[in-house]
Amino acid sequence: MVLGVVRGAVWGARQASGLEGEKLIEVEVPGGGTKVAIDRLGAGPGDRVILAHGSRVRDLTIGESIPEKDIVIAIVDGTSLDVAQ
Amino acid sequence: MILGRVVGEVWATRKHATLEGRKLLIIAPYVWYAPSAEVGQLVAVDTVSAGVGDDVVVCMGDPARRQLGAANIAVEAAVCAVVDRTELAPENERGKRPLTFLGGLPHSAEDGSTKHPARRP
Numbered sequence: 085m086v087l088g089v090v091r092g093a094v095w096g097a098r099q100a101s102g103l104e105g106e107k108l109i110e111v112e113v114p115g116g117g118t119k120v121a122i123d124r125l126g127a128g129p130g131d132r133v134i135l136a137h138g139s140r141v142r143d144l145t146i147g148e149s150i151p152e153k154d155i156v157i158a159i160v161d162g163t164s165l166d167v168a169q
Numbered sequence: 170m171i172l173g174r175v176v177g178e179v180w181a182t183r184k185h186a187t188l189e190g191r192k193l194l195i196i197a198p199y200v201w202y203a204p205s206a207e208v209g210q211l212v213a214v215d216t217v218s219a220g221v222g223d224d225v226v227v228c229m230g231d232p233a234r235r236q237l238g239a240a241n242i243a244v245e246a247a248v249c250a251v252v253d254r255t256e257l258a259p260e261n262e263r264g265k266r267p268l269t270f271l272g273g274l275p276h277s278a279e280d281g282s283t284k285h286p287a288r289r290p
Contacts, residue, residue, distance in 0.1 A: 085211060085212040085244060085246050086211055087195065087210065114209045125183050125185075126183070134193065136243060136245050140230070140245070144185075155243070157185045158179070158183065158184035159184065161180045163177050164177045164195075165176070165177040
């Protein structure tokens with residue numbers, strides 16, 4: 085699982101049917117680059133989130149029919165590293 | 170499995186129900202055999218009350234969920250052990266595939282000798 089920062093929403097008229105009604109967000113992940121993840125917890129731009137990856141996690145959180153394996157499983161309130169910065 | 174050091178803790182109130190009441194730790198990996206992504210840090214659920222500064226072993230995927238006692242927990246990484254001491258084989262005995270030490274030597278094996286117990290910061 086990785087800690088990422090939400091850059092913003094992602095949407096597209098033509099998308100896989102399984103994605104209907106799902107909120108897609110783009111998340112900057114450590115090591116550079118971004119991942120698109122499904123968010124059902126209501127994360128907004130600038131929020132820090134924890135992404136989990138994998139079909140097992142997907143089955144447990146959003147169900148097997150959805151073709152996306154990166155899921156927001158927590159919205160971070162704070163970390164002990166914040167104090168240090 | 171990943172050998173790493175706990176560098177921080179994460180607090181989150183809005184999270185998946187199965188994460189309720191579980192401590193989330195930030196781990197900086199020392200040794201990660203063929204990491205899938207260039208990840209400097211990962212988040213894992215604590216199961217052995219590890220603290221910041223501890224060297225730990227993180228297990229990924231199903232073993233992590235089993236460690237938490239149930240298969241239906243929405244995580245993929247769990248801290249499975251707190252490391253007291255790490256012994257590193259001498260350079261030339263570490264096998265053919267080069268090991269990438271991502272974060273320097275674990276402080277539980279700073280000088281690689283077997284005499285020194287893990288030093289707590």
